[in-house]
Amino acid sequence: MNTSEVVRSVSAWPRFLHVAAVAVIYYAAARLGLTLQLPDTNASPVWPPSGIGFAAVMLAGYRVWPGIAIGAFLANLHTLPSTAAGFATSCGICVGNTLEPVVGLFVLRRLVSVRNPLERARNVFRFVAAATAGCLIASTNGATNLWAWEIIPSALYRQAWLTWCLGDMAGLLILAPVIFMLFQKSDFDWTRSRTLEAVALFALLAAATQFLFGDYRDWIDLELMDSLAYAVVPGLAWAAFRFGPRETALAAALVSAVAIVNTSNESGPFYPQPARISSQQLRPTHALSATVASDFKQRLRAESLLMLQIFVLAIAITAAILAGAVTERNRSEQALRDLNATLELRVVERTAELNQANAALERSNQELDDFAYIASHDLKEPLRGINTYSGYLLEDYGDKLDAEGQSKLNTLQRLTRRMESLIESLLTYSRVGQTELAVQDTNLSEVLAEILDSLVVVLQERGVEIRIPQPLPILYCDRVRVGEVFRNLITNAMKYNESPEKWIEIGFCNGSAGDGDSGGNGALTKGSPTVFHVRDNGIGIREKHLNSVFKMFKRLNARDQYGGGTGVGLTIVKKIVERHGGRIWLESTFGEGTTFFFTLQQGPSDATSS
Amino acid sequence: MPLPPDQVILLVDDSPEDREATLRAIKKAGLPNLVVWCEDGDQALDYVYQRGEYSNPGKAPRPGIILLDLNMPGTDGREVLDVVKNDANLKTIPIVVLTTSSDDRDIDAFFASGANSYIVKPATVEGIIKAVQKLENLWSFRF
Numbered sequence: 124m125n126t127s128e129v130v131r132s133v134s135a136w137p138r139f140l141h142v143a144a145v146a147v148i149y150y151a152a153a154r155l156g157l158t159l160q161l162p163d164t165n166a167s168p169v170w171p172p173s174g175i176g177f178a179a180v181m182l183a184g185y186r187v188w189p190g191i192a193i194g195a196f197l198a199n200l201h202t203l204p205s206t207a208a209g210f211a212t213s214c215g216i217c218v219g220n221t222l223e224p225v226v227g228l229f230v231l232r233r234l235v236s237v238r239n240p241l242e243r244a245r246n247v248f249r250f251v252a253a254a255t256a257g258c259l260i261a262s263t264n265g266a267t268n269l270w271a272w273e274i275i276p277s278a279l280y281r282q283a284w285l286t287w288c289l290g291d292m293a294g295l296l297i298l299a300p301v302i303f304m305l306f307q308k309s310d311f312d313w314t315r316s317r318t319l320e321a322v323a324l325f326a327l328l329a330a331a332t333q334f335l336f337g338d339y340r341d342w343i344d345l346e347l348m349d350s351l352a353y354a355v356v357p358g359l360a361w362a363a364f365r366f367g368p369r370e371t372a373l374a375a376a377l378v379s380a381v382a383i384v385n386t387s388n389e390s391g392p393f394y395p396q397p398a399r400i401s402s403q404q405l406r407p408t409h410a411l412s413a414t415v416a417s418d419f420k421q422r423l424r425a426e427s428l429l430m431l432q433i434f435v436l437a438i439a440i441t442a443a444i445l446a447g448a449v450t451e452r453n454r455s456e457q458a459l460r461d462l463n464a465t466l467e468l469r470v471v472e473r474t475a476e477l478n479q480a481n482a483a484l485e486r487s488n489q490e491l492d493d494f495a496y497i498a499s500h501d502l503k504e505p506l507r508g509i510n511t512y513s514g515y516l517l518e519d520y521g522d523k524l525d526a527e528g529q530s531k532l533n534t535l536q537r538l539t540r541r542m543e544s545l546i547e548s549l550l551t552y553s554r555v556g557q558t559e560l561a562v563q564d565t566n567l568s569e570v571l572a573e574i575l576d577s578l579v580v581v582l583q584e585r586g587v588e589i590r591i592p593q594p595l596p597i598l599y600c601d602r603v604r605v606g607e608v609f610r611n612l613i614t615n616a617m618k619y620n621e622s623p624e625k626w627i628e629i630g631f632c633n634g635s636a637g638d639g640d641s642g643g644n645g646a647l648t649k650g651s652p653t654v655f656h657v658r659d660n661g662i663g664i665r666e667k668h669l670n671s672v673f674k675m676f677k678r679l680n681a682r683d684q685y686g687g688g689t690g691v692g693l694t695i696v697k698k699i700v701e702r703h704g705g706r707i708w709l710e711s712t713f714g715e716g717t718t719f720f721f722t723l724q725q726g727p728s729d730a731t732s733s
Numbered sequence: 734m735p736l737p738p739d740q741v742i743l744l745v746d747d748s749p750e751d752r753e754a755t756l757r758a759i760k761k762a763g764l765p766n767l768v769v770w771c772e773d774g775d776q777a778l779d780y781v782y783q784r785g786e787y788s789n790p791g792k793a794p795r796p797g798i799i800l801l802d803l804n805m806p807g808t809d810g811r812e813v814l815d816v817v818k819n820d821a822n823l824k825t826i827p828i829v830v831l832t833t834s835s836d837d838r839d840i841d842a843f844f845a846s847g848a849n850s851y852i853v854k855p856a857t858v859e860g861i862i863k864a865v866q867k868l869e870n871l872w873s874f875r876f
Contacts, residue, residue: 500804503833508750511855515757554836603837 142190149194173291174298176224195220208272219264227257241368244448262288289432296439304369328358332381336391363445371446495553510539548691560601567595590628612657620661628658652722663713740797745777754855774808818847
C-alpha cells in the first residue's frame with residue numbers, strides 16, 4: 124500500500140474515528156512527554172502532543188479538534204492534583220492546547236496557499252511562524268492557568284511560560300513534519316542503493332548523536348565533547364540533499380530523540396555535571412551551603428533544559444529549511460527539464476508541420492504552374508485557328524468585302540493577336556516557375572552587353588544614354604533568365620521616359636561590402652546578396668501604384684500608351700528574381716524617375732563544382 | 734537542291750485548322766509534292782513503318798520530309814521524333830518540328846532530340862520556304 128492510498132483511506136474514515144484516534148494518540152504522546160522530564164524540573168524539554176495535534180489538523184482539518192481537547196484534558200487531569208483546582212486547571216489548559224493547532228493551522232493557511240508547506244524554504248519559515256503563533260497562545264494560556272489556580276507561584280510564571288512555549292514548539296516542529304510527511308505521496312525512487320544509503324545515514328546519525336550526547340567520560344576528553352553538539356548538522360544536510368523533507372524530518376527527530384533521552388539521563392553537553400561545574404567554575408573560594416547548592420543545581424538544570432530545547436528547535440528548523448530549499452530546487456530543475464523536453468518536442472512537431480505545409484504549398488504551386496502551362500497551350504490552338512481563318516477570309520474574299528467589312532476582319536485579327544500575346548505572357552510566366560533554372564557562373568557584364576547590343580537601334584532612336592558605373596560581377600545564376608530581368612527593366616526604363624535627356628543607369632553594390640572595391644569581374648563575397656539596380660529619369664510611378672506594378676496584366680497607363688505591352692513583364696521579372704532566392708523592390712518619385720532594385724545571392728557554385 | 738517533287742510530305746498534326754494553314758502555306762510556296770496527313774503519333778508511326786492501314790508499301794511511300802507537331806493526344810510528337818531518329822533506316826528523313834513556342838530553350842531541345850528544322854505555328858509561306866531551304870543541303874547530301 125503506498126502513501127497516497129494511506130491518505131485516501133485516512134480521510135475516508137468517519138469523523139468520530141478520527142477524533143477518537145487523535146484523542147488516544149494525543150493522550151499517549153502526553154504520557155510519553157511526561158517521561159522525558161528532566162530531573163528536578165517537572166518539565167519536558169519537548170512536548171510531543173503539540174506535534175501530534177498540529178499534524179492532525181494539517182491532515183484531517185479543523186474538525187478533529189474534539190480529539191485534541193479530550194486527549195489534552197485527560198493528560199492534564201492525570202498530571203495535575205486531583206482537586207477542584209486541578210480539574211479547573213485541566214479544563215483551562217485544554218482550551219489552550221486545543222487552540223494551539225487550530226490557530227496554528229488558521230495562520231498557516233493564511234500564509235501558505237499550497238497544502239504542503241515543507242517543500243519550499245519560504246513556506247517552511249511561514250510554517251515556523253504559524254507554529255509559533257499557536258504555541259504562544261498555548262503557553263500563555265497554560266502558564267496563566269497554572270498561576271491563576273495557584274499551582275505555581277508568580278515567581279515561576281515567566282519560567283513556566285518560556286519552558287511551555289519552547290517545549291511546545293520543539294514538539295511541534297520535530298513531530299508535526301514527520302507525521303505530516305508520512306502521509307504525503309512521495310515520488311522518491313527507492314532504488315536498492317538509495318535504501319542502503321538511507322539505512323547507513325540513519326545508523327550513522329544515531330550513532331554519532333549517541334556518541335556526542337552519551338556518557339563516555341572515561342574514554343574521551345570531555346571539554347571537547349561539550350561543544351560538539353553542532354556536529355550532527357552535516358548529517359541533516361546529507362538527508363536534505365540526498366533524500367526529501369520526510370527523511371530529513373525523520374533524521375531531525377532521530378537526533379532530537381537521542382539527545383533528549385541522553386540529557387534526561389543526565390549526560391551530554393547540555394547537562395553540565397555539578398561535579399565538573401563545582402570543580403571548574405565554583406572553585407576556589409566559595410563554600411556553599413546545602414540549600415544554595417540545591418538552588419544552584421536547579422538553576423543549572425533549568426538552563427540545560429533551555430539549551431536542549433533551543434538545540435532541538437534549531438536543528439528541526441534548519442533541517443526543514445534545508446529540505447524545503449533542496450526540494451524546491453529539485454522541483455525547478457525537473458520543471459526546467461520537462462519544459463526543455465516539451466520545447467524540443469514542440470520544435471520537432473512544428474518543424475514537421477511547417478515542412479508539410481511547405482510541401483503542400485510547393486505542390487499546389489507546381490500544380491498551378493502546370494495548369495497555366497497546359498491551359499495556355501490548349502487555349503492558343505483555337506485562337507490560332509480564328510486568326511488564320513480570318514486571315515484566309517481577308518486573303519480569299521477580301522475583294523468581295525467592302526471597306527467596313529475588311530476593317531472589322533482586321534480588328535478581329537488584331538484582337539486575336541492581342542489575346543495570343545496575353546496567353547503567351549501567361550505561358551512564359553508559368554514556364555519561369557516550371558522549368559529548372561540552368562544555373563552557372565555567369566558574367567553579367569557580357570549578358571548586359573548582349574542585351575544592349577540587341578537594343579542599340581531603339582536606344583539610339585530614342586536618344587537614351589546608358590550609364591554603367593562599374594562592370595557587373597560574375598554570379599552563379601541562370602544566364603538567360605537573369606538576362607530577361609535586365610532586358611525587361613531596361614526596356615521599361617526606356618519606354619516610360621519622356622525627359623529630353625534620357626538616361627538609364629545599371630549598377631550594383633555588394634550587400635556586405637558596398638565600398639566599390641569588391642567590384643569588377645572578380646567573384647564576390649560568398650553568402651552576401653548582391654543588390655543590382657536599374658535607375659532611370661523617366662516618368663516615375665505614383666506612390667499608390669508602387670505595390671501593384673508587379674501584378675500580372677496590371678498596366679498603369681492606357682493600353683496603347685508608351686508602346687503598349689501585356690503588363691506581365693514585371694511579374695515575370697519578379698518570379699525570376701524570387702526563383703533565384705532574391706528580392707525585388709523599387710523606389711520612385713513621380714515625374715523624376717524610378718529605380719528598381721533586386722538581389723541575387725552568390726550561389727553554391729563551389730558546392731556543385733566540387 | 735530543293736525537295737524532289739516526287740517525295741511525299743508527311744504532315745503530322747492533330748489540329749484540322751493548323752493542318753489547313755500548313756497545307757495552304759505549302760501550296761502557296763509552290764511545292765507540288767503530295768501531302769499525307771496523320772492526325773496523331775500512332776498513325777504517323779504506322780505510316781513510316783508501313784503497318785496497319787499503311788501495310789501496303791505502295792500506299793505508303795517513304796516520306797521525303799516529316800512536318801511534325803509536338804503536342805498531340807496519345808503518342809505525341811516527341812515520341813515520334815525519338816523513334817524515327819533512333820531508327821537506322823528512318824533517321825535520314827528530315828524532320829521539321831511544328832511548334833507553338835519560339836522559346837530558345839524549346840528550340841534547343843528540338844534540335845537536341847534530332848529535329849532538323851522548325852516552323853512556328855501557324856505555318857506561313859515564309860516559314861515553309863525558310864525551313865525547307867535549311868534542309869536543301871540535306872537532300873543534296875542524300876542524293
